[in-house]
Amino acid sequence: MRYIYLFYLTLFGALSAFAQTKVSGVINDESGNPVPFANVIYANSSIGTISNDDGSFYLESDQNFDSIQISFVGFKSQSLPLTQSATYNITIVLEEEASALDEVVIYQGKTSKKNNPAIDILKKIWENKRENGIYKFDQYQYKKYEKQEFDLNTIDSSLINSRIFNGMEFIFDETDTNSVTGKTYLPIFINEAIYRVYGNNESNKEKEVLLGNKNSGFSNNQTLIAFLKDLYKEYNVYDNYLKFFDKSFVSPLSRTGINVYNYVLADSSYIDNKWCYKIVYYPRRKNELTFKGDFWVNDTTWAIKKIKLAATKSANINWIRDIYIEQDFDVLNDSIFLITRDHFMSDFAFKKKDEARGVYGKRTTLYDDYAFDIDRGNQFYNNDREQYIEKVYNRDDSFWAQNRMESLNKDEQKVYKMLDTLKTVKAFQRLYNIGSILASGYIEFDNFDYGPIFSTFGYNDVEGIRVRAGGRTYFGRNDPWRIEGYTAYGFKDNKFKYGLSGKILVDDRSRLIISGGNRRDIEQLGASLTNTNDVLGRSLASSSLITVGSNTSLTNINLSTFALEVEPLKNFQIRFGGSYRTLRSASDKFSLAYYTDENQTAIKSEIDQTEISTIFTYSPGRKTTGYGVERTIINDGDFPRLFLNYSLGVKDVFSSDFEYKKIQFYYRHPWQLGGFGKLTTTLEAGKTFGDVPLALLNVVPGNQTLFSIYGAYPLLDFYEFVTDTYASVHVEHNFNGRFFGRIPLIRDLNLREIVAIRAVSGSISDENQALNASYSNPVLLAPNNKPYWSYSLGVGNIFNVFRLDFHFRGNYFENPGARKFGVTGSFGFYF
Known part of the structure; x- marks a missing residue:
């Protein structure tokens, strides 16, 4: 949003609006210092205001008044006549009062918490x-x-x-x-x-x-x-x-x-x-x-x-x-x-x-x-x-x-x-179109939107520079069906990629949706623990323009999906889906090969897999807009999300290679802690039952980009840890400047302090280890002896739009190429 x-x-x-009496100015003390929070009211009325931090004020009424009264605790009250309906930029000097104003108002600057009748009234409230x-x-x-x-x-x-x-x-x-x-x-x-x-x-x-x-x-x-x-x-x-x-x-x-x-x-x-x-x-x-x-x-x-x-x-x-x-x-x-x-x-x-x-x-x-x-x-x-x-x-x-x-x-x-x-002026139409592009990321034509334009360029070590063009059908805000797709080209591998999907809303009351599609592309599969077979999905890790070290651990994927989705209760969705995918390494420096016999003499480098899944998603408090096949979330990141996925790998259907069962759980919850800021907690857990090769295991998500990616481990390389059983926790707290705001000089920068800690524990069975035919890249290692953990200290709101995170590795320093320290950043427009 x-x-x-x-x-x-x-x-x-x-x-x-129309007003008959207006007055503005600034209130100072006798030393020329501004007097903030002083009372300014029209005489013999309850219409007034309070001066700003810099002593300035503005007061307006649709009635006629001939004077204003200025008062503040510890200063003598003052009356100022108004000779005209609009009086601007006046300077008012308040004199300090040697004695108390009266028995009720006896405070100056910071008021006392004791013997204060105002606080006695507050307690009654x-x-x-x-x-x-x-x-x-x-x-x-x-x-x-x-x-x-x-x-x-x-x-x-x-x-x-x-x-x-x-x-x-x-x-x-x-x-x-x-x-x-x-x-x-x-x-x-x-x-x-x-x-x-x-x-x-x-x-x-x-x-x-x-x-x-x-x-x-x-x-x-x-x-x-x-x-x-x-x-x-x-x-x-x-x-x-x-x-x-x-x-x-x-x-x-x-x-x-x-x-x-x-x-x-x-x-x-x-x-x-x-x-x-x-x-x-x-x-x-x-x-x-x-x-x-x-x-x-x-x-x-x-x-x-x-x-x-x-x-x-x-x-x-x-x-x-x-x-x-x-x-x-x-x-x-x-x-x-x-x-x-x-x-x-x-x-x-x-x-x-x-x-x-x-x-x-x-x-x-x-x-x-x-x-x-x-x-x-x-x-x-x-x-x-x-x-x-x-x-x-x-x-x-x-x-x-x-x-x-x-x-x-x-x-x-x-x-x-x-x-x-x-709406009939061309200049306004141009301005509106620019705003629409910024809002949606798409360029609007009659019944077709081109975009998203923010995905036009990318880079990775396999494709080199990557360009992408795509779009979607768009007849109105409440379209009952939608088709979208894209094509991409890598200038290093000289190959075209594409993705195409469609969905239709069959029943708007239960939100029964039928969807399906096909994608042939290159993807970084090790970028997320809990994932689904999204036809058009692509992570930032797959094509980030700036990375740490080389990123050759990419996968060629040919994915076809079909799904039914229904929402029996508000914000509770059930999705039944089936998929068929072919996976193979996109680089000769990265291997997905596995043994096909017990004697480890036969090797296969491509995986064909059929899978059916049932996904439950519950997002209490989520607010959406739109009544068609697609809806827009308007309070993104402001509600809890629970996700449960049960998948079944089916062997021999469409030449599928493996039979397995997989269960995955994800729970993310933001907590508003009042004056202490915002805490966000995330828990992920999962287990794969059955013997499967690397491409079907759960990879602890590393991050080799210079961008802060929530849910990823910023000091892990892709495929540094691989598991078939895992539990992960991520805790991040944004104090919203609670401490920086009390440090002189620094507080004027409005910076915000952020702390985070991440930990993951997991294991990989001997049988799954034995399936792996790669002895170099990657080496299958799981954080089973002790949980891997790291912590981060961040500074947000730099120039109002930039955030820097400083990451520190907690253990597993002996891993090949282990990074002990790293810095990532992100841009965002946040209040």
């Missing part, structure tokens, strides 16, 4: 948070209206006159300033959706039914809609951690909040006839995933009435310059506070400098029509299979007029009209 993120980051833009909102009921349901918008911000003459917008200048006719940042922005995209949400707190299950969806210019695009929905995940401010953009921010209402936030009791007042306290909070340290802002809390239920959260600019998160959140809650039956409005705004930008151009992403969610304790039974929630209903994406105007919980303003209505016009 990282390419989709890049695509929409460069393509989308801003929404217009912790005690009562499970007694508030929808959690108070066994079952709940409500209606939800969601509006998502993208705006291009920091509009100036250089952008307007840019060649990229030649022929599209009319889109700049309407611009305005953002009410949070004060930046000029231009609207370009809007998506609306209506849902009915059902939940059961007893079984902890929830079901969301889409009633209608509409967007500007990209109608019926489920991939875009699902991507946006995953980008702006649902969250609960009462949780200890709030996950945005794959990062866990500490909630100001968290039980651990007192360790990372300062809290000040700033005010008290009636809000909707409820007496509430206002608490201001701000971070204790820089570079942590924290917020600044304030919240109002009721004095009897200790429920949140209003809350504002703004991410600090020093937070260790990429491509995000600002995050701003507002939530409002209403009272049901005079006691239960339910969320009624949630507004989320983020500012995407390649640079965090204020003058840098970026894209606003906004989501406004409204909640209404609550109902409780209506039991719908477990079957209602278990039947959560998504189906494509065309009318849901093509609702008429009367549906939206009836179901919108707030009307579109004039500027939001203009977005729909503008995109309709833009």
